[in-house]
Structure formats: structure tokens, C-alpha cells
Amino acid sequence: MKRKQITVNGRVQGVGFRPFVYRLASEHSLTGSVSNNEQGVIIDVQGRSPDIDMFESALATRHPPLAQITELSSTDLDRLNHQEDFVITPSTSGQQHSVLISPDACICSDCAGEIIDPQNRRYLYPFTNCTNCGPRLTITRSIPYDRPMTSMACFEMCPECLNEYNDPMDRRFHAQPNACPVCGPQVWLTSNTGQKLAENNEAMLHAAKMLVQGKIIAAKGLGGFHLVCHARINRAVDNLRRRKHRPGKSLAVMVQDLQTADNIAYLNNVQKKILSGMEHPIVILPVKKPFPLSPLLSPDTDNIGLMLPYTPFHMVLFHHLRTISPQDMLPALVMTSGNFSSEPISLGNREALKRLSSITDLFLFHNRDILVRCDDSVVFAEEHCPVFLRRARGYTPTPVFLARKGPCVLGTGPELKNTICLTKDDQAYVSQHIGDLKNLETYEFFQEIINHFSDVLRVRPKAVIRDFHPDYMSSGYAEKTGLPVYQLQHHFAHIFSVMAENKFQGPCLGVAIDGTGLGLDKTLWGGELLLVDNTDLNMKRLGSFSPIPLPGGEKAIEEPWRIAVSFLRKLDVNRDKYPQGLKMMGQKLEIVHQMLDKNINSPFSSGCGRLFDAVSALLGLTQKIDYEGQAAILLEKIQDRSITEFYDVQSLESDIFLTLDTISLFEQINTDLMRQILPEIISRKFHLGLSHGICKWVMQASEKTGIKTVGLSGGVMQNMTIFQTLAKLLADNGLNVLVHKQLPPNDACVSLGQAVYGQRLLESA
Template identity: 50%
Template sequence: MKHRIRRRITVTGQVQGVGFRPFVYRLALEWGLGGVVRNTPEGVVIEIQGTDATVEGFSRDLTEKLPPLARILSLEASDMPPLPGDAAFVIGESAPGAGHNVLISPDVATCPNCLADMADPANRRHNYPFTNCTDCGPRYTITRSIPYDRATTSMACFPMCPDCAAEYADPLDRRFHAQPNACPVCGPKVWLTDAAGTTLAEHDPALAALARELAAGRIAAVKGLGGFHLACDAGSDAAVAELRQRKNRPAKPFAVMVPDMAAVERLAAPGALDAQAQALFSGSVRPIVLLATRPDGPLSALIGPDTRETGVMLPYTPLHHVLFSHLSRELGPERFPALVMTSGNAGGDPICLGNREALRRLSGIADIFLLHNRDILVRTDDSVVRPIPDAPPPAASPGRREDAEAAPGVQFLRRARGYVPSPVRLPVTGPCVLGTGPHLKCTLCLTKADQAFVSQHIGDMENLSTLAFYREMLAHFQDILQVAPARAVCDLHPDYLTTRLAEEELGLPVIRLQHHFAHIHAVLAECGHGPEAGPVIGLALDGTGYGGDGTLWGGECLYVDPAGPVHERLGHLSPMRLPGGEAAIRQPWRIAMGMLSDMGGEARAFTPPWLPAQDRAAALVVQMLEKNLNCPVSTSLGRLFDAVSALCGVGLQVDYEGQAAIRLETIQDMAETAAYACPLRRDSAPAVLDTLALVDQAARDLARGVPPGVVSRRFHLGLLDGLTELAATMADVRGTRRVALSGGCLLNRTLSRELPDRLRGRGLFPLSHRFLPPGDGCISLGQAAYGLLLRDGTSGTDNP
């Protein structure tokens, strides 16, 4: 008889809800092994028993033949005494206990096999909107706690029918231990109501009726995976205009959903569907992808009036697929099947979660409501990404292990559904730290050993409902990760809700970190740049952050050494005044007036495009500037974009953040090659990048009749030259070659695509975001990573 051995293997990572235990079971059967696999607080524990050769074969296949959604972070193996007679392999009950080392999977788009089931009229799941298996379906949004078993999800109240139970128990079935498994007999159902909650139709007829209403121009609230969408016909000017009016969203772009890649191809501008874009559309996440679209395409021009990009996504739930199958029949071949799918909220509130909540909050917007009875436990918006064509592999720090998901060419604008709660691997480890996040585009972050878990997009912390959502997520993350933070890191700004929460509610030691240094620490964390990798130069470029000197920063050249950690402000853009404070952000012409008042000669002779419409307001602004009343000072690149946009006449007033800058970038004449001069002034410390000179040259050109598109391109090129010179000069002075890039202005396509190339041309190594947005959605990660660097819990060295 051959020698038999027993081996214990402990696996941590994304190994729950992804078919990992069924995979282990089938693998053990293939190799003829006995033993058990179960969830435990340590991770997934496997005990296998067989001959040397079969145990070794199993161990090799375990890592080489993983299910598509599984991700192993660590694997430990040790041999143990064999158990007499243990010839069968079983899936054991989950072991209770405090703490765990497994990850909940993000939600996963419907797989091809389930789509085939739904398309088959003879299949019992034909057109069933909650079809799923171990390779797809809801995970994070239906999970209450760990371990990920049916009893800890919102499927607990749906006992399986005999057919579903047989699938669930059959190791050869792809629904073996699929926790959300269901069918029309035993699972959730959908129904359609009017705004008063009166039921109009149920089951598949409800989806068919919804399609008819949408085709007729009605606005619907549709309960989806992580919350509600507001939907309407994306090809109808009347429907889109009505949605804008009801939602009080005059111009901010809407996202659209189309049924398949053929529809995407009809929308895409020539060359826009490169390999990176196609991978994003066809993958298992199905985020909103910013796509350059044809100006003469089939969508309403009101979808995104300020930009040539449209946020496009493909169906990612069975419900969406069934809806589009009905919609295509309703519209017929003459009309293009596309739906606006925008977050189901109003007034800056979080996305609606429950049926009663949606009827209460959205009844003034939606005509009809598609509801279902599977509870959403965690509200989660759609993720938004932009493909970056021909992007080189992201630079990493010395010794960094490249993660498979660190693909080049993807920029996050919003990280939520499909990506959360996957962690970011950190270059350091330590106690649990809470990064409380920023004021706008807030996320929170908790660390666990060498992993950072950043929440989905929470929103702008400007009302009590968003604060309540924040508290929900803080409690939920602590529960699913089973951690308790030892310290909290918050922003310098004393009036942020996240700062007040850290200092008044949590009962933890609190450390403050300036906003733009948090940006740079986030980039370093994502790129694995730890204390041993040395200092970097950071360019933090955004709208506004409370500075260490009490002014409003936003165009900063920083020195960051994570070994200290040491922080220093080396340079910034020309200071500018914001007449009226917040009013200047809403009306960028005020900023332009402030900058013109600091210049003379030909620039002051420029006839502003905001006159005569703003004669009276402009007269008041002149007085404010002369007396320097309510004119806070800022070095913000975002405000500089606003000022030049106003000078060009395309951004006099904004309805949403970034609108003026988007318009300025969109009008660029890409045939123009001349750049405005942007001198670096080093006669003071910090140094000043003379961006006032850019505005002066722009005003002079406009006064001479140079077209705004040419002015915009010359401005962008001059800014690129200036930022490159600033970073290269400071890198030479400080003896480093790495430059970290962060801040919301990196969402400007011109900066995000051209600035890294220019830095490389100067022999520098740009470090960019890989897993999070460059905007404020990364701040909580930077705060938490900084908190881990402080071994004794005290703050590092700052020199603002």
C-alpha cells in the first residue's frame, strides 16, 4: 500500500462567494483525496489526505487552476498525521470565532452560462431576473456579515425549492454552494407600481410593461443591485430634458446603458474602442466606461452637452438583460435601445436603497417604479472608469510585487460596484488605522495588516443623510473585516463632518493630515512605495484643500519622505483671489476678474465675455477686489482652469464641479503647437510657478481676436511645460527621480495623458493612481497609509 499523508492548507484572500470551496471539492475528487474544506477565522482551511503524488498534484492545481473570481493573498501548508479511514472529501460547516482572513467578493456581472439559461424558453429560469451561479451575481451588496453563507445574506429569507436545493448540493453543478441561488418558484420577484405604490404588474409582465412605459417617454425608478437607478429613453430629447428638470440636474452628464457591444460600437467615435476599452466593457465588472462618442450618434444631445465623452455601460444584472430584451421589441429596428441610468437620488442624498425609501424620496421624479423583494444591504453606486490608450505599465517602487489587477491604461473616476471591497496591498503593516476621508467625494478606509479597504463612493458630506450613510459603512466595514481601529487620521479642516466625527464621536487618538499630502500618500500606497523606497516629489493638483498656512491650496509641488514621514511644500501656482469665496467657484468670471485686476497693459484692455450681462455684479466685485474684502487666496489649479474658461467665454457659470474646466479642455484646437510661457520663480520659498503669466497671455491673445480653441490649447501646453519644469527642478534639488501625481485635475485628459510622458522625457518616473481615483476618493487611503507609517501614533514632520 502506498504511503499516505495528510496536509493542512490555509488560504486567505478573495475565497468566499467565488466558488472556491466547490472548486476545492471537485479538485479533491479529481485527485481521489479525502478530507474537508471549511471557512474558519484563519481563512479557508483545507485538509487533504492521499498519497504523496496525489497530494502534491492537488496542491499544484490549487493555485494554477483557480476559479476566475478567486484571488489568493496567502497560502500556508503543513503536514499532519493521517486520519484512519478518511477517504471521502466533504465541505464542512463554517467554523465560528473572532476575526477572519477572507475577503468578500465584489458583485459580479451575469456570466454567459446564466445568460444562456435565461434565453432558453425551456429552462426554468427563462427571463428570471435573479439568475446567478458561483461565477456571477450579487455578493458584497447582499452580505450582512462574515462568513459568506446564505444565512448571512439577504437571501436568508428565501428557502430554496427542491430543484434549487439539489443544484446547491450537487458538487458537479455550477450552482453548488452558490449562496444567492434561486428560481421563480422560491426566489425574489419583481413588480411594477405607480408613484403611489399601486401594483401595475408582476414578474416578467412587469418588465415588459416597464419597457413599454420607457419607450413611451416615461421616467422610471428601477431597483437594481446596489440601489435604485432613474431611467428614461436616452434617445429622446423630451424624456432626458424632463429628467433633468425633475432631478434639478441642468447639465451634468448622464450615464447610459445599452444592450450589447454592437450598440457600443454604434456609439463609439472612430478609434475609441481600443483593446483597453473593449476589455472594460466585456469584463466581469461592467463599470460605466467614459467613451468618446460620435457627435452624430443616436443619443440625445442632452445626455452630456459639455463633453465629447459619454459614460456607457452594458447590462450587469439579469434584470437589465431581460429589460433590454423587452425594450428592443418595443422600440423596433428604427429606434436605438439606450437608457439613461443615473443614480436614484435627489439633492445630494445617497442612492435610494429600499422600496419604501424610493417611493418616498423619488415620487417627485419618477412616474413608475420597478421594485423587488431582495433586500439591498449595502448601497453601492456604479463605478466609473476611463480607458487611457497606449498607457505604459504603471511605475512601481523597488521591490514591489506587481498585482494582476494593476493593469495599465485605466483611470478611476468613481470606485464602487464591482471593485469594492477588494483591498489595496500596502508596503507596510501594522495596527488597524481609520482614514476618515475628505469632505467631497468621500470614502473611508480601514487597514488590516498590510491591506487597505477603501469603501465605495459615499458622496459629499454636506447633509445628515450622507453622514448617516457614512456611519453605516464605518460600522459595516468594521463588522465584515472584524477589526477595531487603533487611531484615526482626518483632514486639517476643522469644519469637515469627517473631522468632527473623528474628534467627537470615535473615542480614538486622532491625527490630522493636510489634504494634498494625503493625496500623495495615496499614490505611494497604491504603487507600493514604502519607507525604504525613499522620498518623492508630489504634484497635487485639484480644486481646493485647506492648507497648512490657512489658505486654500490646490496646485502644489510637495516633498514627501515616507521614512519620516517628512512633508514639505516646495512650490505652488501663483496665488489668486476668489472674490466672494464660494460664489467665485460657482461663477468663475469672478476669479478671472480677480486675476485681471492683478495685471496691467493689454490684458486689462481685454473686453470680458461676462459683460454686459454681469454689469452690476461685476461692479461689486471691483469694490471687493479694491478693498480686498471676502477675497480668500488660493493656489488651486482647478480655479485656474475656471478662470481661463471664463476668459474664453465657455465657463462663466458652473452647474456642477469641473464643468468650466471640461468645457475649456473640450474646445482645444489640437492642431495648435505653440505654448504660453509659464516661468518658474525661485526667488522665494516655496517657489512659485507663474501661472498668472498664462492668464496674461491668454487675455492678450483673446484681445487680439485669437480663437478660444487656440488659446485653450496654448494654455494647456504652457501649463504642461510649467508643471514639468517645476517637478524636474525640485527632483534635481532633492535628489529623487520619482514624481507622484494626484488630485482631481488629473481627470483632465490632457494632463493625465501628456504630463507623465513629459516627466519621463526628463528622466523622471511618474507614479500614478492604479486602483483609486486621483480625485478626493483616494484621500481616505492616503490618510490611513500615513497613519500606518506613524509607529508611535504621533504625527510626522511637516513644513508647510
Template identity: 50%
Template sequence: MASADIRRRLTVNGQVQGVGFRPFVFRLADELGLCGAVHNAPEGVVIEVQGQPRALDQFAKRLEAEQPPLARILRVGVQDIAAISGEECFSIRKSSGGAGHQVLISPDVATCPECLAELFDKTNRRFLYPFTNCTNCGPRYTITRGLPYDRPNTSMGCFPLCPDCQREYENPRDRRFHAQPNACPVCGPKVWLSDRSGTVVARRDEAMRKLAAILMQGGIAAVKGLGGFHLVCDATNQEAVRELRRRKRRPHKPLAVMVPNLDTARALARVTKEEEPWLSGMVRPIVLCGKVRGAPLAESVAPDVDHVGLMLPYTPLHHVLFQRFGRLLAQERQNMPAALVMTSGNLSDEPICLGNREALSRLNEAADIFLFHNRDILIRVDDSVLRVLPQTGETQFLRRARGFVPQPVFLAASGPCVMGLGPELKCTLTLTKGDQAFVSQHLGDMENIETLGFHHEIAEHFQDILEVQPELVVRDLHPNYLTTSVAQEMARTSNVAICALQHHFAHAHAVLAENRHQGPALCLALDGTGFGTTQPSVGMGLGANWSIWGGECLLVDTDTLRHERLAHFAEFNLPGGEAAVREPWRLAQSMLWELDIERSGQNGSPPWPWLPEFEQASAFLPQILRKNLNCPLTSSCGRLFDAVSAMLGLCLRMTYEGQAAILLERAQDLSIPLAEAAMYPCGLIKTDATARLETNLVPRQLDTYSLFRALLDDMAAGTPAAVIARRFHASLITGLADMALRFSKKHGVAHVALSGGVMQNLTFAQELPAALAERGLLPLTHKQLPPNDGCISLGQAAYGQRLLTLRGSCPL
């Protein structure tokens, strides 16, 4: 030890285990001539480094500047400690366990270039091996039971390393040093092909060859991947895609397509320079790209939309499959692109299949053949879905799952541990730890026992890997949601405190939490359905029953937890309740009823496009409305979109959520500027209750009745549907922006948060924030989570944290 040597202990928090961080530290220290040691510990990666002060300063700078690709340093604690005499080298020590860790698990990431090169090198021992990986790529979250991230704590613990893999694993200079999923054809997982009875028909590479041949012939396969199963078929084969839709019970909703490379993606869609890094990067989500006219994709892949969801291979298994499929394609169908439908391996509304036996049982009627492997998937994760907004280049999530979970959302302040249980549709759950909110992957719709079981799995897993227990559980206000029963069960068995938060206020807290906004803000919460409160409704008086919200202007203060409903869309009935959600023509007729139009052509209204298809039911509907039989009131923005879509004859019966609104958006003539198209009246009016009470506590209404009346006049005048659709979007955006400006001036609040499923409408996602900004307001949008109900659990958790902080003045 030189006389001037000093020793420092650095404690590194963040995503620093299982990402090649310790060998990186080893190589850096060795290059700088430093001695000491590094090891994984509950508090993070602990580094003790000793040497000359200048070398230690260089080490600290380069530690953050040159960290491995998958590492994510959040904090580095530095402490001077006593130097150790006689230490001559730097070493990597064994991990130490313990409670209360400050470590993040890495998400699963795509195959790195080095592993990909080995995969197709005929001289390499991993040639075409479907489980090739290293510390820079491969599975993480989906195979991890707990921390520290060591092989025994993963599903690779049952695969002992062969001598060659062991040498790589133990060599700090090798990129597979302590790569926990490390494997090769000798010691690692295997693939095999089975028929519907479970009989093995091929193994290893022969299984991949046969699978490619079956797909070429129009077959449908269930393929076990990284976070669950996919249902796969040839995306250029119209009959195969139609048959997959029939079996999956998914008649119209767009299907994701995997292609082998960017060149193929460009041949099938308009891929922008902002979309390319998402397609070819480490995460590789499904990216919505504009369709190319005449592209050789089956028309039934995405029949309702002008885009196609593309992704590139993210596992070695995918790469090998495309190598085999592409070779057959070149032999049999020259110049045809290799494109495979890769849709979630489930039937409609169920969670993605996880295990081999589960898939053989649940997907037996959906798939002709099954590609299995024996690396257990511990945590099921769907593919993430996003798009890049053309006008701004910003990324918008539609589903956040593989590649992003379990990365946290960082909150504005630290607080107690709270769990947000999520809503019913597009459910996620959130668990907080300090100033970090861990939002789960997409869990699905909480409408069946399978999804409920998945919800339980992830709730327990998050508590285990984060080593925290919630002090408070926040649920949706709806009494009949499955998440409400989950909360009640947790209160009974765990003695944890429970509270409820209204759906749209949860939307507001979610987008404010993402933006780390503290204090008051307006929020436009625009979606399909959310259980409301007992605010008075039109025609219902002060003794109003619970109503269904969905087009809301809210005032939310995250400091004081002040919640106020300032305004909402004019309410109308849902004749038949859930039937009206599935059949938008009912909503159109309900809006006509509000305008005193009972029969087709009455009062100068245009003929109704759903006659004669629904003539008998339509004739009966006025009796239901007159007697108010199963006709709940709603202020929903999403249902208004549905009503307009049906009125224009675009969608009378929906087969998936949002279909009517998607078709309405697609119908627009976008060549008409917003200012020119905004010609339908859509201003604020007082409700009967407001006028009666002469108070500001009762919310105003956005006059969507007048908007609909003007739309009918346009129809009667023979205005093209494309122009009407554009005028509807533009007028509603203008009305919302003007309303926000009015309340901004009244309450002295400039920030306007935007949330809800309607914000997935591309027109709204781009033009509503711009309209607000033009009026001098400050729009806040979702950047890390979807604006749909996938963000609700974050809003619940953020609200709960603040509620516990204010507990003295805000009792539960």
C-alpha cells in the same frame, strides 16, 4: 490508506468564500483520487488533503492555476500533519465561525454566460427570472451582513430554498453548490411595478413588459437594481432626457447610458479593443467612450463632452428589461438602438436610494413609475466609472464602487489598524488591516445629513466585516468638514486617537501608497480646493491666515513623514468665496485684478465676455477685492482652469463640479504638438517672503500671472480660442514638468507622484507623465483609485499607519 500516503493542511487566504471555491477543491481532489475535507473558517478556506506525494503536489499547483473565476488567492499556508487511517473520500464540511478572519468578500459581479443562457432558455425553469445567479456571478458585497459568507448572513436568509434549489445548493458537482443568493421563481425574490402612490400595477413578467412600454412612451422610471436605484429613461428620446434632468436637478452633467450588447455600444460610440473587455467583462463599470458623429443618442445625454459613459447589463433584471424593451423597439422604431439612461437613483448631492419606501419617498417627484423587488440591498453601491487612456492603454478610475469594492489596496508594509475618514467632496473612507487598505465605495459629497448617515453605515460595516477596530482616526485639516465632526464624535464615544492631515499631503500619500513607494518623492497635487496650513502667502506676511491650496509641489518622505511645500501656483482671490467657485467669471476678473486690470479693455486687455450679463456684479467686484471682503486667497490649479474658461467665454456659471475645466479641455486644438504650443511663460519665481527671509523654507511660486498675461495678449491679437486653450494646457504642463525637474535635482529625488482632480483632465493625464518621463523623472500615477478626492481617505490611512509605527519619535 496506502503506506506512502501523506496528509497536508492548506490554509487559503483571500477572496475564497462565496465564489465556488469549496466545490472546486472537491472536484479537484476527487479527480486526483485524494481524500480529506474542506471547510470555511475564520482564517480562510482550510483544506486537509491526503494521498500520494505526487498527487498532492499536482493538487497544490492546480489549486492556484485553475481557481474559480471570482476567486482571488492571496496566500496559501502549507503544513504536513498526521495521516488519517480509513478515510476513503473527500468531503465538504460545515463552515466554522470565530473572530480574526483572513477572508475577503467578493465584489458584486455581472451575470455569467451559463446563467445568461438559462435566462433566455424557454425550457429552463429560470426563463426570464430576474434574480438568476450561481457561484460564478451575482450579488455578494451588497447583500452581505457578515462572515462567514453563508446564506443566513445575507439578505437571502429570508427566502427558504425550494426542493429543486436545495438539491442544487447541496450538490458539490453543481455550479450552484452553496451559491448563497441561489433562487428561482418558486422560492426567490419577486418584482412588481408601482405607481407614485405605491399602488401595485403589475407583477413579475407583466411588470417588466409594462415598464418597457412606459419607457418607450417617454416615461421615467425608478428601477431597483443591485446596489440601489437607477433613474431610467429612453436615451434616444430628447424630451425624456431633458425632463429627467429637470426632475433630478442635473442640467448639464453627463448621464450614463446602458446598452444591451457590444454591437449597440459600437453603434453609439468609438469602442476600442482596450475598452471592450471592461464593457463586457465580469465587472461592467461605466466606461467613457468617444462619441460617434450622428449617433442617435439624445444630445442632452452628454452635452459638454466628446465622450459618452456606456455600460452593459450586469444583472438578469437588466437583461430581461432590454429583452422586453428591444422587442417593442423592433416593432415600433425599426433600426433604432436600444439605449437607456441609467443614472444614480437620487436627487443632486444625495446618496443613491436603497430601500423601497425610501425610493418612493425621495424619488416621488422624479419618477413616473417604480420597479421594486423584495431582495433587500444591505449596502448601497453606485456604478463604477473609468476610462482607458488612449495613448498608453492604462485604466484611470473616475469613481470606484460596484465591482471593485471591497477589494483591498495592498500597502508596502503591514501596520496597525487606522481609519481615514476622507474629505468633503467625492468622499470615501478607508480602514486598514495589516498590509491591506480597504477603501469604501464612493459615498458622495459630505454636505448633507443623508451622506453623513451613509458614512456612518459604511464605517460600522467595514469594522464588522473586517473584525477590526481602529487605533487611530485621521481626518482632513478643515475644521468645518462633516468628517471633522465625525472624528470628534469618535474621539468622544470610542476614546480613539485622532489626528489631522492636510488635504494635498493626503493626495501625495494616496498615490504613493497605491504604488507601494517607500521613501522620499515629489508630488504635484493639482485640484480645486484644499484647506491649507499657515504657510506665508503673497501680500499676507508671516502672520498669514489659513489659505486655500490646490496647485502644489510637495516633498513627502513616507519613511520619516517629512512634509515640505516646495512651491505653489501664484495666489489670487476668490471674490465672494463659494460664489466664485460657482461663477468662474469672478475668478477671471480676480486674475485680471492681480494684473492691475480693473475695467474691460483696460491696459490693452480684451473685452470681457461676461459683460453685459454680469455687468452690475462685475462693476461691484473691485470694491470687494480692494477691501478684501470675503476674498480668500487660493493657489488652486482647478480655479485657474475655471478663470481661463471664463475669460474665453466658455463657462461663466457652473452647474456641476469641473464643468468649466471640461469645456476648456474640449475647446483645445489638439493637432498642435505640445512642444509647439507651450509658448506662454510659466516659470518659478521667488515670493516676497522668500526674498525677504532669504531661506528655502518658504515655498517658491509658479508664475501663473505671466501665463495669464500672455493668454490675454493672444486674445487681444485675435488668436482663436481653440489655439489659446491648447497653449494654456501645453504651457502649464511644461511649467510643471520643468519645476519638478528643478526640485528633483535639488533634493535628489527622481519619483514624481501625480494626484488631484486636475489629473482627470485627459490632456494632463496623458501629457504630464510623458513630459516628466522625457526629463528623466519617474512619474507615479493612480492605478486603483481615482486621482480626485476619492483617494484622500487612503492617503490619510497610509499616513496614520506610518505615524503609529513612528509614534515614539512622532507623538500624536
């Protein structure tokens, strides 16, 4: 006989770990106890030595589906106890804890089966859950994850639910959101003025009928409100776009199952696995032709963002939709964030009624409070290399595990696609997508998340790292904290981030290609070749794209034709040889020429995104954008993928600085256009040429420095043509290529780079 104490750290609370341990101990005839505390799960176990060995082995390999073990340690105890059974003891808490907070998890197959079973007491109940599924982050106020610390605290369990909750052999043992129609949250439908129309199942049925009739509904979901309409009805989609002020950007669609998804888009096994996995993100997929849904859903691309129902609420809605829809009407619903463009997703009932009543025809409310806003995650599920566009529900707040421990630091992120990052030992907690910090509502959300993460992690940062740009709201927040504040230039933060994700330590070349970030020379960077050593914080700019003036500054980003003109002026192209689309600008064109001549409000930019904008405008694809990246999206869409030719892009060396000659690249494009080469061919030659040019650029730097590792980061890495082509070319040339696997390559990763830089900075002080 022997006795051991086993401590299990990680995501082990609120995921059914204690009942799992209880069943495992019973299986191996062991006595003792299991409890939660701030350090994780503490197991005191006693029995025959071989049984304890088998118990420990099973503990590490057979844990519950939502659990994630990061550390398992055991200590032999000298004294045996006289306990005759194995018990689960109540949770305790303290000021410090090393427990991972669980993300929200999609509905499990057991709960899904109960919802469609007419004999089950939870038949069509939209808040069904168990320890293997359901809300976590979005209803959690504090740690430990117990019911009083969640928004379910106000719902007193009925006797049947309480029996399940207290039974270690039941899968709802200590399922904190446990509820049923008798004692749990309820749903109701109202007009857009708040007048109640129906309750509970009648509300869900009536909502489905209204969707089939082309109405728009604001539905309260897991992490906020969705704006919902039928994806087959052009009129509904068009109304949603107009009312939401979202004219061109793609809309996500929820479909009932994988079979329906397969009717709409091309799916490989990797994409099917991610679509139906625990996280249930939106997956970007190539559409099938003829496209069976509204063409207004994704006008700028040949892709569509699809997701499957991830809550019982969605399942019930689709159940009713199937029963009332015409046979030829594929059940598919637009599910887009419940907000106006640029605002955070609406969270509370009163807030939604105030903010969304001009967009929606009806509201589908419920009375379970959402404590933390959380949008849907979006991912490209490419073979071997998923790429995040937005990381939120299902993934947050799973930490990025770092190569080493360090002090607690806060990274406040950039202005666009903002996230924040708090570090704790060797874990970096990057928040869900917050959005663009350009208005008070998003800034308040930003502050909410910093406060919430600090509270649930029980940490207080020793320093704050902000972007080099002093006028960002995130920079202003940092300066007001009263803590030591340090700056890190935007593109260096990108490379620190991709190195951190890959636990790479040492010198690394970095390709940071995006739209804009204030450079150390006060110009606008965005096409950068960098050297970063995260062990001694050595940072150097080795090269950039050719800098080009942006006539009108921010206006040039909104109107890409201005950047095309800037390139043409660099090439001394006569105005009468401009493409017709530029000539039609008339007086505006004259003003832009004067701005360039007199250097009025025309800051220089080396941004890769600005190059895409200029090429797109030159080819006549767009002269004015509705959303960030639209010009580049249109340019990638039209390329003729059968073409293998590419433009020759060279790098020019001056004083050891390597400039990628994008002006010469633009000249080749303009020459082809004047020769009336098709835009589809030009686009393909541009994408391939830029990829090959960047590869040669990096190889030149590698030869000079002897560094054989390169990190790829920046929003342009969301262009799948550039990303896949460049990563393969670099690997084929013998380099160790680091890419983002846990965070988006866009600005959402910047806060992680800031935070890990801050850790090293404090350690070296």
C-alpha cells in the same frame, strides 16, 4: 502516501472555492476535507505525493473566476487518516478573519444563457445567479458569507434550488443568493404613488413599453435605485434632467451589447475588455458622429459614459425592449443614480417612494433587500493606464495591498467625493463612493459605511485621521469617536495615497493639483509641489501655483468669472479691455472690484482647478457652473488638438520656494484673446503649456533634492490631456512616475492617504 493541511487566504469564500477544491481533489484521487473558517479555506488532503504536488499546483493556477488568492500555505501532517473520500464540511466563524469580501459580480455567460432559454426554469427570471456571478457586498450583513448572513435569508429555497445548493458538482453549490421564480425574489411595477400595476414578467414587459413611450422609471437595482429613461427620446431625457435638478452633467447610458456600444462610441480593445469584464463599470468613451442618441445626454463633452447590462434584471428589461422597440430605435437606456443631485442613492422601497416620486412616472420594485448602497463605478479606459472617476460597484471592497503591515486605522476622508478607509494588516479597505458630505442624508450613509466595514472586517481602529479642515462633517465625526485623532493636510494625503497604491517607500516629490483644500497656512491650496517621505513622515511644501484671491470665497467657485476678474486685476488690465462677457456683469462686477480692493471675503487660493475656471470664464465658455469641474470640462472639450504650440510657464524661486507663475500664463492667454486668437487654439496652448510648465517645475525640484520619483494626484489628473501629457513628459525626463491605478486621483483617494499616514504615525509613536 502523505497528508497535508493547506490554508488559502484571500477572496475565497462565496466564490465557489470549496466545490472547486472538491472537484480538484476527486480529479487527483485524493481524500480529506475542505472547510471555510475565519482564516480562509482550510484543506486537509491525503494521497500519493505526486498527486498532492499536482493538486497544490492546480490550486494556485486554476481557481474560480471570482476568486483571488493572496496567500497559500501548507504544512505536512504526521498522521495519516482512514478517510475513504473527500468531503465539504460546514463553515465555522471566529472573532478574527483574513477573508476578503467579494465585490458584486456581473452575470456570467452560463446564467445569461439560461435566462434567454425558453425551456429553462429560470427563463426571464431577473434574479438568476450562481457561484460565478451575482450580488455579494450589497446583500452581505456579516462574515462568513453564508445565506443566513445575507438578505436572502428570508427566502427559503425550493427543493430544486436546494438540490443545486447541496450538490458539489453543481455550479450553484453554496451559491448564497441562489433562487428561482418559485422561491426567490419577485418584481412588481407601480405608479409613482405606489399603486401596483403589474407583477413579475408582466411588470418587466410593461416597464419596457413605458420606456419606449418616453416615461421615466425608478428601478431597484443591485446597489440602489436607478432612474431610467430611453436614451433616444429627447423629451424623456429633458424631463429627467429637470426633475432631478441635473441640468448639464453627463448621464450614463446602458446598452445591450458591445456591438451597440460600437455604434455609439469609438472603442479600442482595452475599452472593450473593461466594458465586458467582471466589474462592468461605466466607461467614458469618445462619441461617434452623427451621434445616434439624444444630444441632451452629454452636452458639455464629446464623450459618453456607456455600460453593459450587469444583472439578469437588466438583461430581462433589454430582452423586452428589443421585442417592442421600432427597428430604427437603438436599444439604449439612461441609467443614472436614483437620487436628487448631492443626495446618496436610494436603497429601500419605502425610501425610494418617498424621495423619488416627484422625479419618476413609475417604480419597478423588487423584494430582495439591499443592505449596502453602492453606485456604479466610472472609469476612463485609456490605453495602458485606466483612470477611475468613481470606484464603487464591482471593485469595492477589494483592498489596496500595502507595502507593509500596520495597526488598524480609520481615515475619514474629505468633504467632496468622500470615501472612508479602514486598514487591516497590509490591506487598506477604501469604501465605495459616498458623495459630498454636505447634507444629513449623505452623512448618515458615511456613518453606515464605517459601521458596516468595521463589522464585516471585525476590526476596531486604534486611531482616526481626519482632514486638516476642522469644519468638514468627516472631521467632526472623527472628533466624536473617542479615539486618538490626528490631522493630515489634504494635499499631503493625496501624495501618501498614490505612494501607497504603488507600494513606494521613501522620499517622493508630489504634484497635487485640484480645486481646493485648506492649507497649513490657512490659505486655500490646490496647485502644490510637495516632498513626502513615508518612512520618516518628513513632509514639506516645496512650491505652489501663484496664489490668487477668490472674491466671494465659495461664490467664486460657483461663478468662475469672479476668478477671471481676480487674475485681470493682478495684471492691472484696464476694465474697458475686459472681454464682453465680463463687462456684462454690470453692478456685480463693481462689487467684485470693491471686494478685491478692500480684501473683503477674498481668501487666497493656489488651486489649479481655479486656474481652469478663470481661463474658461475669460474665453466666455461659462460664467456660472452647474456642477463641479464643468468649466474645466468645457475648456478641455474645445481644444484644437492639431496645435503643437504652447505657452511658456516659468517657476519663480524665492527663499527656496518655487512658485509656478500662473499669473504670467494668464497674461499670455489674455493677450492672445485680445489678438482674437480662437478659443480652441488658446485652450490647446494652455493645456500643453501648463503640462510643460509643471514638468519643468518638478525637474527643478528634483535637481535641488536629488529625488527621482514623483507622484501625481488630485482631481485635475482626471483631465486626460493634462494627465497623459504630464506623465509622458516626466517619464521622458528620467523620473519614476507614480499614478493612481486602483483609486480615483480625485478626493476619493484622500482617505487611503490618511489611513497609511496614521499607520506610520502609530508605529513611530
